[in-house]
Amino acid sequence: MELRQLEYFVAVAEERNFTRAAERVHISQSGVSAQIRQLERELGAELFDRSARTATLTVAGKAALEHARAALAATAALGQAVGEVTDLIRGRLTVGMIIGCTVTPLFDALAAFHRAHPGVEISLLEDNSDRLVEGVRDGAVDLALIGTATAAPDGLDAMTIISERLVAAVPAGHPLAERSRVTLRDLSAHPIACMPLGTGLRAVFDQACAAQGLHPVIALQASAADAIADLATRGLAVAVLSASMAERYRDRLTALVVDDVETPALLALTWRSTHNPAVRELLAHSRRAFAEPDPGHAPARR
Numbered sequence: 001m002e003l004r005q006l007e008y009f010v011a012v013a014e015e016r017n018f019t020r021a022a023e024r025v026h027i028s029q030s031g032v033s034a035q036i037r038q039l040e041r042e043l044g045a046e047l048f049d050r051s052a053r054t055a056t057l058t059v060a061g062k063a064a065l066e067h068a069r070a071a072l073a074a075t076a077a078l079g080q081a082v083g084e085v086t087d088l089i090r091g092r093l094t095v096g097m098i099i100g101c102t103v104t105p106l107f108d109a110l111a112a113f114h115r116a117h118p119g120v121e122i123s124l125l126e127d128n129s130d131r132l133v134e135g136v137r138d139g140a141v142d143l144a145l146i147g148t149a150t151a152a153p154d155g156l157d158a159m160t161i162i163s164e165r166l167v168a169a170v171p172a173g174h175p176l177a178e179r180s181r182v183t184l185r186d187l188s189a190h191p192i193a194c195m196p197l198g199t200g201l202r203a204v205f206d207q208a209c210a211a212q213g214l215h216p217v218i219a220l221q222a223s224a225a226d227a228i229a230d231l232a233t234r235g236l237a238v239a240v241l242s243a244s245m246a247e248r249y250r251d252r253l254t255a256l257v258v259d260d261v262e263t264p265a266l267l268a269l270t271w272r273s274t275h276n277p278a279v280r281e282l283l284a285h286s287r288r289a290f291a292e293p294d295p296g297h298a299p300a301r302r
Contacts, residue, residue, distance in 0.1 A: 003075055005039040006068040008032045009047060013065050014140050016054040069139050093278045094123045096132040096144035100224045106145050109289035113282050120278050130198035136272050142279050143271045147200020149207060149263060156270045161290050163264040166204055169232055169239040169246045169253040176238065182256045184214050191219035193228045193237035201265050205240050208261040229253060
């Protein structure tokens, strides 16, 4: 049994696809398949059900996955321990970010980290907040920038970057346009355009509605704030956004504070452990980057 076989096994398990796993580990698909077949022969059990379009873990595969990750983590820790003694950090860091991320301080932090530690390979992936949190929990993601309705996801550490109110955004001529503030009950009389389930903004909105027993019609959903704003501009629905997101569309939409949603929409970095020195270093760079004002772009929260 070789470490590269475990690496390929974990890659296929996380990607659920042999082709994407091969691209991730930079070898051919046939090479990945051959190595995993060899690993299965050594273990005496099939690790994947290959009958469907996606590669699904068998019972044996699920049992092996945690141990494979632990073995790879132990190997990485060995190199990191030596690196800390010699002031050189090596290895791989997987960073997650919300879809359509425009939060430039995160990119600044990654660039500063890369300059300081060029021996660390950085992998960057996009997903919605719920899936990123699960990735951090199961070890597939080391650090993630997420939108959330809570200060820290259960069992994880977090650093809040921004906390702000939800707003409703409407075009000129809309029945709500002349008001400066609205309530959830006011919004419930109109179709809503917002982000999909699994995003931080949607969680804040849904929880606030549920607390009042309200069931607004979610007529339109989109993962990109630009799409939600465009739909609202055309009068198709009331957009539900964060305050800073709505600010980007003030030339065509009026932002109304939702008075009775007191829970803020949060943008946060979350991680499971700082035993990895690369995670500690990236957090340090992130704290510095987010402490600086960012005049360029309002953040997107999901």
